[in-house]
Amino acid sequence: GENVEQHPSTLSVQEGDSAVIKCTYSDSASNYFPWYKQELGKRPQLIIDIRSNVGEKKDQRIAVTLNKTAKHFSLHITETQPEDSAVYFCAASIGTSYGKLTFGQGTILTVHP
């Protein structure tokens, strides 16, 4: 089945720096890649997603890039703020698998003021 590896497991940055989280997936049939942010004790919140027919997508300070050949995708957060501190999860979905997201293990991002 699909497997998603996420790195790093923890990431510490200074406010204003950029943060990059990388994920690789195993199944070349995967075609949908969402990213979720989960603050302590709260629900995972969808922050951005990308489909396999697109190489890059941006939303203000957040961007996601996809390299289908290498089977990896990355989350980029620019001008980080303390409120960006949370656990970030990448996920992948195979187009024939209804409702199933396969998640990475998560990255704990800490932004120091």
Next chain:
Amino acid sequence: KAGVTQTPRYLIKTRGQQVTLSCSPISGHRSVSWYQQTPGQGLQFLFEYFSETQRNKGNFPGRFSGRQFSNSRSEMNVSTLELGDSALYLCASSLSGALNQPQHFGDGTRLSIL
């Protein structure tokens, strides 16, 4: 528009009991997926329902089951509870039956087994 609502928020059970968790999707959403979240295993897919039919299932034992009602609300049942079932159970809804629709999560039900 109200988000995904899960009840109850917290549950404490003992080994051998059974439990039923409820999920009300966002109004108009017809697909409901369930996930188990633990520190060791992360987020793992349990099953997905659409139009009262289970369309997909993860690698969990038969003690984990679910159903969906005509109003798209879904329930998940776990029988013969084990200590390892302690986890945060999350449901997520999406708009339609189309593949790869964005999923929106509820706050989860935290289940503790004593």
